Every structure is written in C-alpha cells, then in structure tokens.
Amino acid sequence: MNAPAHPMLVVDGLCRDYEGGGVQALRDVSFTAEAGRSVALTGPSGCGKSTLLSLIGLLDRPTRGRILLGGVDLAQVRNAHAFRARRVGFVFQFHHMVPTMTLQENVEAPMIALGLGRAERRERAADMLAQVDLAARAHFLPTQVSGGERQRAAVARALVNQPAVLLADEPTGNLDSRNGQRVIELLLTQARERAALVLVATHNPEIAAALDTHIELRDGAVVRHEGPPAA
Numbered sequence: 001m002n003a004p005a006h007p008m009l010v011v012d013g014l015c016r017d018y019e020g021g022g023v024q025a026l027r028d029v030s031f032t033a034e035a036g037r038s039v040a041l042t043g044p045s046g047c048g049k050s051t052l053l054s055l056i057g058l059l060d061r062p063t064r065g066r067i068l069l070g071g072v073d074l075a076q077v078r079n080a081h082a083f084r085a086r087r088v089g090f091v092f093q094f095h096h097m098v099p100t101m102t103l104q105e106n107v108e109a110p111m112i113a114l115g116l117g118r119a120e121r122r123e124r125a126a127d128m129l130a131q132v133d134l135a136a137r138a139h140f141l142p143t144q145v146s147g148g149e150r151q152r153a154a155v156a157r158a159l160v161n162q163p164a165v166l167l168a169d170e171p172t173g174n175l176d177s178r179n180g181q182r183v184i185e186l187l188l189t190q191a192r193e194r195a196a197l198v199l200v201a202t203h204n205p206e207i208a209a210a211l212d213t214h215i216e217l218r219d220g221a222v223v224r225h226e227g228p229p230a231a
C-alpha cells in the first residue's frame, strides 16, 4: 500500500490565548498524526489538553497557527456543525447523553445531521449498540443503566457516523479499571479496523502507554513526544 499523501492531522504552531485572564492555554503546539493511529495527550491539570481537543473538533478557534484535518484547513470550514457531524466523534468523561432519550435515541441523534432516513438510523444505532454489548439496554434511559454502560453508549454515539477522527477527553475518568479498559479497547478497535485517528486526553499512565503515540503538555507547550515519527 502507498503511504498516504498527507497525515490525517497536522497541528502547526497552534496557540490559544484566553482574553482577560492573559492565559496562554496553548503555546506553539505542532505535531502530525496518521490515520489508524492512537495518540495520548497527557500532562497536569490545566496544561491545555481539553483546549487542544476543542480546537481539533472545531468547538473553538485558535488564536494563531493552523490545523489540517484530512487535508482540510479548519480555518476554511464555514459550517462547523456539519463538518463535525461528518468527520469528528467526541467522547467526554461525563457522557453528555440526553437524559430524556433512550440509549437507542441518543445513538440515532447524530445521524439526523447526515440526512439518513428513520429506518436506517434505527438499524445503524441498534447495530452500534450491539457492538458495544448494549442490545439489551437499548430502550433504557441513561439514568437506568450503569456508568460503564452509559459510557459505552456514548462511545457508540461517537462512532455511529463513522468519523475519521475520534476525540476522547478523559473517557474513562469516572469508570473502574475494567470498564475503562473496555472503553479504550473500543476506541482502539476503531482506529485499527476503520483507519480512524483516535486522540485521548488522559491522566492515566496505563492508558497513555497503550496508545501508539504519547504527547505530553506542560503550560500549553509540548514537552515530550514519543511514538512513531511524523510522516
């Protein structure tokens, strides 16, 4: 197989200053990552991990520098909502499931932005929930299942549109180690089998060690970068 023409993700000289407080949340961060790889972002609280994920997921815009995702310069993206729906999946520590909707309905919701019909949405969501071992819980509300089950449903929701990039912010933070490991395995399976790029912000050194690349931040700057060299 030929090497891809460009890496899935290029982060180039990225800075994010917050007005008012004079905080430089990110200072000149640069790295690249290939499709099918997993990247751990580590570092102490406040070092900029969440800020970096927000910028890559187009939830926020950088002060300086640029990000290319699948060859697209994010500064040129006009409809961030549509771009996110097609390209990016998010998993957060606190799942952010809609409490009044069943797990099945929560997993169906992202597909509305793709314009898929009801029957197809239903089928794909059921399929995805089965893949994370939740077929029997599909019609329960998020409050009626365990924390580990909720987080697996959140992973199913993040994966259902088959995003090229998965961004996970402390995805195992509130889970015991067995459930946490399961969530990480689900994310890594996606990276391997569907050539998605997975970025995980974590305080857990075991998780960081299980991923291909390890980028450590301190005060908004990269202080360590281990793993496959940039393309």
Ligand SMILES: Nc1ncnc2c1ncn2[C@@H]1O[C@H](COP(=O)(O)OP(=O)(O)OP(=O)(O)O)[C@@H](O)[C@H]1O
Pocket: 018, 021, 023, 024, 025, 043, 044, 045, 046, 047, 048, 049, 050, 051, 052
């Ligand atoms: N909206 C905001 N306004 C001002 N400062 C902010 C804002 N959001 C984040 N910051 C600051 O930017 C810096 C980076 O925050 P960020 O949330 O990215 O850190 P983090 O590494 O994800 O931390 P944690 O591990 O605690 O989640 C911190 O100093 C934080 O206080």
